[in-house]
Amino acid sequence: MNHSILTCSPHFVELAVNEIRRSHPSVVVLATLSPGCLLIQASTPFDQFTRPFRDRLPIYLHHLAPVQQTVALHQAEQTIEKWICRHPTAILQARILPDMVNGADAISMSPANSLLQRLQQSNGKTATSTSKILSVALARQNTKWKVFIGVSWANQNISPYAGGVRPYSVQMPNRAGYKLLEALADFGIRLRSGKHALDLGAAPGAWTMVLRQHGLKVTAVAPTEMYPDLLNDPLVVYRGMTAEEYLPCAEGPFEVIVNDMRMDAQDSSRLMVSYARHLQPDGIGIMTLKLRQPNMRRLMDHSFRILRRAYKIMQVRQLVSNRQEVCLFLRPKIE
DSSP, X not given: OEEEEEEOOGGGHHHHHHHHHHHOTTOEEEEEEETTEEEEEESSOHHHHHGGGTSSOOSSOOEEEEEOEEEEHHHHHHHHHHHHHHOTXXXXXXXXXOBTTTBGGGTTTSHHHHHHHHHHHTOOOOOOTTOEEEEEEEEEETTEEEEEEEEEEGGGSSSSSGGGXXXXXXXXSSHHHHHHHHHHHHHTOOOOXXXXXXXXXXXXXXXXXXXXXXXXXXXXEOSSOOOHHHHTOTTEEEEOSOHHHHGGGOOOOEEEEEEOOSSBHHHHHHHHHHHGGGEEEEEEEEEEEEXXXXXXXXXXXXXXXXXXXXXXXXXXXXXXXXXXEEEEEEEEOOO
């Protein structure tokens, strides 16, 4: 039997486990190490275990890492040194998992944090999809810290980054901006400079900011004000109204329509369908669906049925930057 650490959003654990069991029905959850981090057992080798998720990203799984040795905290440093000696080209990825009871606040003063800092200082390399990874995860089970260690290739881990958390070289004013950056990367979308984008529910403007950084002209629609720098940008056209109010006077066609509105998922989907006529035939749509407990999967399925009236759903991804939501990549349906 082989053990792995599965990482996903705490809101989507059941769906993530179901997703992995569609390829591997015999998977067993051995323990919850942290919210959204599970120790799982499978009967297949790690390379074979992760193969179904390499050609196309799964929806809910953020990261998988093999567990080939588990040691107590006081044994960890010496054990990890031995692993480094056996795999000198491997990039060390160490992370500490938030305490199940006390959360992240319990980490800062823990002995595990001292070890983590020493490990992180010893490695400044950034992984790529072809890197060999030495994964180290520190987690507290009951009152004892355990250290989980394993080696794999980055392309076996779903993401080359520890826990699936992608590093960014650009600063965003809020979390929403990182959502769009992550969506573009995960969906493999290359925005073309000079094209015209429509940002529905744009305020305060993080998605508009990302679109402008990629060289697009943006029509930003929102009833509340945007960041001042965007209002002063000659390539941002601000329309101070709701997306519903803007629909009859939309100044399309657009090559890109994005939607990160805080709106019921089904209502947001209907609105996107209404805007489909303003999207170029070769255009793209990117939107988030805000989901609520319970019956998130049923709500998603209903929203997908609505969207399919006007779009092909190219990909769905529960991003690391998402909360209780998923992100969709859409193409207009050509009749």
